[in-house]
Amino acid sequence: MMKIGLISGQEAGMLEDTKSVMDILKHYKADYVLEEKLAANLKEKGVPLKKLDVDLLAIVGSDRVLLKSLLDLGHSDTPILPVASMGQPDFLFDVMVSNFELVVEDLLSGKWTKEEKKRLVAEISGKETPPLLNDIGIFANRSATLIRYSLIIDGEHFWKDGSDGLIVATPTGSTAYSLSVGGPIILNTSPVFSIIPVNSINP
Template identity: 40%
Template sequence: GDGSLLGAARALCRSSTPVLGVNRGRLGFLTDIRPDELEEKVAEVLGGDYLSEQRFLLEAEVYREGERIGAADGLNDVVLHPGKAARMIEFELFIDGQFVYSQRSDGLIVATPTGSTAYALSGGGPIVHPRLEAITLVPMFPHTLSSRPIVIDAASEIILHISASNSTYPHISCDGQTQVVAKPGDVLKIRRKSERLTLIHPLEHNYFEICRTKLGWSNRLGE
């Protein structure tokens, strides 16, 4: 499934090893070869008939009183959330050193274009084509109706100051698979990772066809 590919992506991007996905899960946004066509499609790829694209990842670092206490990577997203406590958290957002807003909410989803069709989509974020160098910030149930998703340059540095007034210990989750537990007063820094994932597709790969199939979009009139 896509979850297996996310784990492989975080490990293999460091060595520039290309990744080809076979869908054994449910949705399969990233794993676009069906099990029944495995031999045929893999043979085509090994024969040189394939498409290759680069996908960027995010790296997250948590600082406590100036000292780094944890770090993790994500191909889909980095999510600040309350953890096991069903309570709002308060934080301040800075982009490239500029103050953006302070917010009370269930957290913030910071997503790559790859992750724009994952958790961020469920939170009301936009679908971002994977060729774009952009990062999406999607508030999770904010305590104000004026908070909306923001799309920024992928070269930006994102800093979240977790308010010292929080009564819970927020969690930072990457791809929903790795996490760092923060405490009130910690600082979360997120930036684009220097290493990239090389993702391999069969020649007939079509991003918008995948969106139609996986998201239930309508086909052309008359079809």
């Protein structure tokens, strides 16, 4: 039987929505376990995030909750099911708490497919970031300060520029910060990243 891990944002509305998800899972006699911070808020038993040994993680909340959870999970390859809370779907959510019951039977019977999402890892001062779903922004420490950089791809010098900053975005992140500074919208299935200067001196 599939085992589902539950993660949620800490806002009262998200916790109430998580209780609704739990009630649905109980109705279908699904095997589930709570992440320990969520469990503490609900006065239940839980398991530390990185020790959740489950087949799928359902994250109840918003884009912010999802992105924070992915950072905390690091390199985990456990499939994620984002479940939008508070009645409003966010950009990264197809399932809402209000229609969660409609997908449970397919979920528990294995009638679902996994969509791979490309993520980015950056090395900064010798330290790697966790995998990032949306983008990486590079800016000067002080505001209103021009940065100068060279873009080298696979050892080949590709571009030299000065700008207010630089954004490297995944296909998922192409509709976020990157889009607001004029970057392209990229299909999720495209095997590419976009590199967007912010206010380039060589547009």
